[in-house]
Each structure stands twice: as structure tokens, then as C-alpha cells.
Amino acid sequence: MDHAMHHHTGTAPGATWSMAIRATLHCLLGCAVGEILGMVIGTALLWGNVPTMALAIGLAFVFGYSFTLFAVVRAGVSLKAAVKIALAADTVSIAVMELVDNAIIALTPGAMDAHLSEGLFWYALLGGFAVAFLVTTPVNKWMIGQGKGHAVVHAHH
Numbered sequence: 001m002d003h004a005m006h007h008h009t010g011t012a013p014g015a016t017w018s019m020a021i022r023a024t025l026h027c028l029l030g031c032a033v034g035e036i037l038g039m040v041i042g043t044a045l046l047w048g049n050v051p052t053m054a055l056a057i058g059l060a061f062v063f064g065y066s067f068t069l070f071a072v073v074r075a076g077v078s079l080k081a082a083v084k085i086a087l088a089a090d091t092v093s094i095a096v097m098e099l100v101d102n103a104i105i106a107l108t109p110g111a112m113d114a115h116l117s118e119g120l121f122w123y124a125l126l127g128g129f130a131v132a133f134l135v136t137t138p139v140n141k142w143m144i145g146q147g148k149g150h151a152v153v154h155a156h157h
Contacts, residue, residue: 015145017137023150024137027093030064032129035101037063039125040116049112053105057098064094089150096139097132104128 038059042052068086073079104127105111111124143149 020141030067031060034059034063100132101128
């Protein structure tokens with residue numbers, strides 16, 4: 001029996017750490033694809049820090065939402081309903097992940113000026129994802145326990 005079933009934690013019994021980790025990994029995948037693509041494009045085009053980060057964050061949301069959107073549509077939900085589900089399921093998770101990840105990158109000395117060929121660029125980016133995962137997982141666990149976030153998607157699987 002799951003440990004959460006033995007002690008009242010203020011969340012629904014279905015809000016397990018395993019479920020939260022899976023939801024966060026799903027979010028991380030979409031965020032990582034979008035953010036890496038945005039950082040690579042902005043850095044390769046020699047854009048400044050602000051437009052590069054804006055592109056990376058925008059693409060993180062696009063890819064994060066699209067992964068959920070495609071899965072829900074594939075399950076037979078209409079596109080209009082799927083968009084609402086993706087927005088409800090992923091907005092907080094993506095926002096927290098992007099806030100933490102980009103704060104780590106921005107606060108890592110030299111990371112914003114590093115080039116694609118430099119280890120610092122990749123260490124800051126991947127380190128930011130690792131920290132963002134650790135911060136976002138408990139947020140997702142709480143949201144699932146409230147019947148929000150990824151719990152909305154699970155009703156359509």
C-alpha cells in the first residue's frame with residue numbers, strides 16, 4: 001500500500017509521488033525541447049539575452065502544451081476541448097518550471113553569454129532543468145491532489 005494511504009497528507013489518495021514525478025517528467029520533456037531549441041536558435045543567431053530567453057520560454061510553453069494536446073486528441077477528445085485540457089493541465093507546471101530554470105540560468109555567472117560550444121551553456125541549462133524538476137514535482141503533487149493540473153489529463157486517458 002502506498003505510504004500516502006497510511007497518513008492523511010491533505011491531498012487525495014491518487015496524488016502519489018510517482019504520479020507527480022511522471023507529470024513533471026512529461027512537463028520537463030516539453031519544456032526542455034522548447035527551451036533548448038529557443039536557446040540554440042537565439043544563441044546561433046547572436047540574439048541578445050532577452051529575445052533569446054523570450055523565444056526559449058515561448059517555445060517551452062508551445063511544446064509543453066502540444067505534447068499534452070496531441071495525447072488528449074489521440075485519446076478521442078475534440079481539439080477545442082483538448083486545448084482547454086492542456087491549458088488547465090500544464091500552465092502552472094510549465095510556468096513554475098520555466099521560472100526556476102530561467103532563474104538558474106540567469107543567476108549562473110557567465111551562462112547568459114556562453115556559446116553553444118561551451119560547457120557552461122549546457123551545464124547551466126541542464127542544471128536549471130534538474131533544479132526546476134525538484135521544485136515542480138511537489139507543486140504537481142499538490143495540484144493532482146486538488147484534482148487540478150495533470151489530474152485533468154488523467155480523466156481522458
